[in-house]
Amino acid sequence: MLVTTPAPPEMEAPAAAAWGSLDAFLAEVGTRAFRFAEAGLRNRDDALDAVQDAMMRMIAYQDRPAAEWTPLFWSILRRRIIDLQRRSRFRLRWMLPAVANDDPRGEDTGIDWADTxxxxxxxxxxxxxxxxxxxxxxxxxxxxxxxxxxxxxxxxxxxxxxxxxxxxxxxxxxxxxxxxxxxxxxxxxxx
Structure with a gap:
């Protein structure tokens, strides 16, 4: 989900090491974060956008201790989901009042997340x-x-x-x- 880019050469060695650690953290939490976002947003594309945005915002916190990343990431993602829910409600209520969604569960209800x-x-x-x-x-x-x-x-x-x-x-x-x-x-x- 997150494209890995090399650390800029002007970064110090400890910051560059944190970049790799943050990348590993985001790779490990990505699938679960998507499931969390999808359950809240009920739309695959919005869930992907929310997770990607949360991951991008985490880059600003790469210098923080790794112990702070978990609550920080989930807080960022949760706030992003709430923002998208509010925007969706506003759009549905004011901008597109005649549009009706036949399936309130979203477009990808058939996804099978079970382990093989x-x-x-x-x-x-x-x-x-x-x-x-x-x-x-x-x-x-x-x-x-x-x-x-x-x-x-x-x-x-x-x-x-x-x-x-x-x-x-x-x-x-x-x-x-x-x-x-x-x-x-x-x-x-x-x-």
Missing amino acids: GPGPAETQERGETYARLVEALRTLPARQREAFTLRVLEELDVATTAQVMGCSEGSVKTHLSRARQALNLQLEDVL
Whole structure:
């Protein structure tokens, strides 16, 4: 997703080393960030744009300690998603009132993100399960979806999740609890 460019020659050696480390960090987090953005935006192209923009903004923070990159990246991405959601709502409401979207889930609902398994039956089952999880996540309010994705899928701790979401740790726990309860009701036959 991010094109690697060599560090400018005028950069000092430690800064050049950080450039490579940031590149590795962004390469490692890219796929998960796309999934997070796609769940929030429900549009593949907008999700790709949001992730790319967040990655580009991270370059300005390459001199920060690597320990700060995870919460910083997720905060940047989350804010970018919220900006795109607001712009989309504004465009739909004021600029294109006659346009109706037949499929509110977006154009790429058939994407199979499941890992390849030993056989086609298991691959199909995993794909269907993941598709149901994505659909269930899309029914959740935004804050619950964010809390679940960051805490469960991204495995961030409560403090980091609170920092990313811009709320208290107690709010994260509340949103996560409500998300789990709603997902359990929707996916009880899968779990």
